[in-house]
Amino acid sequence: MNQKLRRLVQQLGEAIHETVSESEQIAGVVADIKKQGFEVLLMLEATIGLNEVEQQPGGAGMPSNAQQDEDGTFSEHDVSFLKSLRISVASDEGKA
Template identity: 55%
Template sequence: MNQQVKDLIQKLGEAIHESVAESEAIAGVVREIREQGFDVLLMLEATIGLNEVEDDDEGAEGDEGNEAAHGPFTRNDLTFLKSLRITTEEHESGAGGDTTNGV
């Protein structure tokens, strides 16, 4: 990944942080929680996934990330679910891994 993309990802993280920090809706709810006698610690985690887009000279056949892979999910769907440690029914039986979060 080049430095320009890394800088843009950093800017995206800062923009998300700014949006949450300046949100009147969030501030209002936090204020209400404090009025109930609790202190609030808000920690958010954002996962930013990037897929490099290549020129599509081959038409729809070249779009491997979006083609169906075992059921209703695309390969990108399965990769995303796997990153969250979620398995699908199709992959539970053969995977032998942690299926406590199975979909």
């Protein structure tokens, strides 16, 4: 893995950590657990996998192994996961 890619993966890990650390929802649940008389130790493990994408001639840059719904939109599960990472999806306005 080259240095630039290694740095980007490290930045991704730091961004995930920061997002979890600043989550009001997580902080609220942790506070509720503490009110019940427990100390909370939260440890998360993130596995970041990388696959090099081969560009298709005339393609839109979509990896050949990417899976989408038939109409090309995200599933409700996909949207839920992205929202948990605080990523908004323009096509999720009518869902949820």
